[in-house]
Amino acid sequence: MCDTARNNNRRPETGTAFTALCSTTVTPHPDDGDTVKGTCFAPACQVCTILLARAMNWNDGELGQLVQTFHWTHADIALLATALDITRSEARRLLTAWTDAAK
Known part of the structure; x- marks a missing residue:
């Protein structure tokens, strides 16, 4: 889940790294469909x-x-x-x- 406070209110974009709520740096993959919605929620985390x-x-x-x-x-x-x-x-x-x- 993208932490917008740590990412200058940027929405997740495919191929662009961002800081998740858990403080891990994540780079969405093209198959991560939720990036279209701007959430990039990975239930695996x-x-x-x-x-x-x-x-x-x-x-x-x-x-x-x-x-x-x-x-x-x-x-x-x-x-x-x-x-x-x-x-x-x-x-x-x-x-x-x-x-x-x-x-």
């Missing part, structure tokens, strides 16, 4: 998916259900922590809290 859900005001239980659909590696947790400007430990606790809220 679980961190961007969680950040988008938070931005849409999903409650903790809903976030917990979403969190459980992914396999979270140490690298994913570190990326989430960076995106939220928190520590890895805080990110792990947040994922646990969301998961518990989904029960």
Whole structure:
């Protein structure tokens, strides 16, 4: 998901790199159909998916259900922590809290 605040309000364009919500640099491929809409949402990025859900005001239980659909590696947790400007430990606790809220 393109973070317009970090990209001078530019829409994603095929072949042009941009910074995603998760802080990763992404270059849309011609087969990425969502770039036409200006979103370039890649559901494969679980961190961007969680950040988008938070931005849409999903409650903790809903976030917990979403969190459980992914396999979270140490690298994913570190990326989430960076995106939220928190520590890895805080990110792990947040994922646990969301998961518990989904029960």
